[in-house]
Amino acid sequence: MTGFGKATGNFKGKKVTIEVRALNSKTLDLNVRFPSDYRPFEADMRKVMQTEMERGKIDVNVNIDDTGDTKSVTVNKSLAKAYYQDLKSVNDAIGESGTDYLALIMRMPDILTNEREDISPEEKTFVLDLLNEACARLNEFRAQEGAALQTEFTERIEDIRRLMVEIEPFENVRVETVRAKLEKQLEEISAGNYDNNRLEQELIFYVEKFDVSEEKMRLGNHLDYFMETMQMERSGRKLGFITQEIGREINTLGSKSNQADMQKKVVEMKDNLEKMKEQVLNTL
Numbered sequence: 001m002t003g004f005g006k007a008t009g010n011f012k013g014k015k016v017t018i019e020v021r022a023l024n025s026k027t028l029d030l031n032v033r034f035p036s037d038y039r040p041f042e043a044d045m046r047k048v049m050q051t052e053m054e055r056g057k058i059d060v061n062v063n064i065d066d067t068g069d070t071k072s073v074t075v076n077k078s079l080a081k082a083y084y085q086d087l088k089s090v091n092d093a094i095g096e097s098g099t100d101y102l103a104l105i106m107r108m109p110d111i112l113t114n115e116r117e118d119i120s121p122e123e124k125t126f127v128l129d130l131l132n133e134a135c136a137r138l139n140e141f142r143a144q145e146g147a148a149l150q151t152e153f154t155e156r157i158e159d160i161r162r163l164m165v166e167i168e169p170f171e172n173v174r175v176e177t178v179r180a181k182l183e184k185q186l187e188e189i190s191a192g193n194y195d196n197n198r199l200e201q202e203l204i205f206y207v208e209k210f211d212v213s214e215e216k217m218r219l220g221n222h223l224d225y226f227m228e229t230m231q232m233e234r235s236g237r238k239l240g241f242i243t244q245e246i247g248r249e250i251n252t253l254g255s256k257s258n259q260a261d262m263q264k265k266v267v268e269m270k271d272n273l274e275k276m277k278e279q280v281l282n283t284l
Helices: 036-053 077-094 101-105 121-166 168-190 196-210 213-230 236-257 260-280
Strands: 003-011 014-023 028-033 056-066 073-075 112-114
Touching: 003 121, 014 121, 028 036, 036 056, 036 121, 056 121, 077 101, 121 168, 121 213, 121 260, 168 196, 168 260, 196 236, 213 236, 236 260
Parallel strands: 028 056
Antiparallel strands: 003 014, 014 056, 073 112
């Protein structure tokens, strides 16, 4: 969800620049900074952001530069005259020689005032269009990042599938290992006299205990669901939930492995999944 968008335009002597920055966040955290002139339509600006951004930590910065084509500062002439008369009368009373009254007056309070005109509907539309343009550019940035994430997710999903296939040869090895271990222990206890039927029952118990076919089936289904959901718009939260389900199946697979080579494959699965989780946070 990271990104940056910028748009600049001119409106009747004003150069307006809007910058929009986005960082990862589970919800929409909107921070808008703008000149006080634009405060009357703050709600409209926020509505645009809520529609375009949906979620993320969003910083919007609106700047206005006066190009000099318009007069924005005026001199309060009546106040200047009043200051002049007061200063001159004081000067005459104390008998001072000529003084540069103008330099003094221009430093007095409220002599220079900024003209503030009401924002016209045309200027409001101009600023909102500019905001939409900045959001569009940010979303273009996000789309490029999303394409790269899609490629990475696909590679990691396929890697987990590959590891699922690679653990299959070790599953039968576990059963033979358990059989050999049980036979050895029985030989030590009863000098070779043991019930073969009981041995088979114990083996069936271990086979059922170590069986991971259901976990692999569910894991495969979750991987398919992830790939399908990834094609949908605004699916970031859903992808996050699916990765949690994938993690549960991988953890159960690891707890049932009881075999070093299988556990190594499970660790590789977990590594792929953790990297996916990090990037899912950056997905809308």
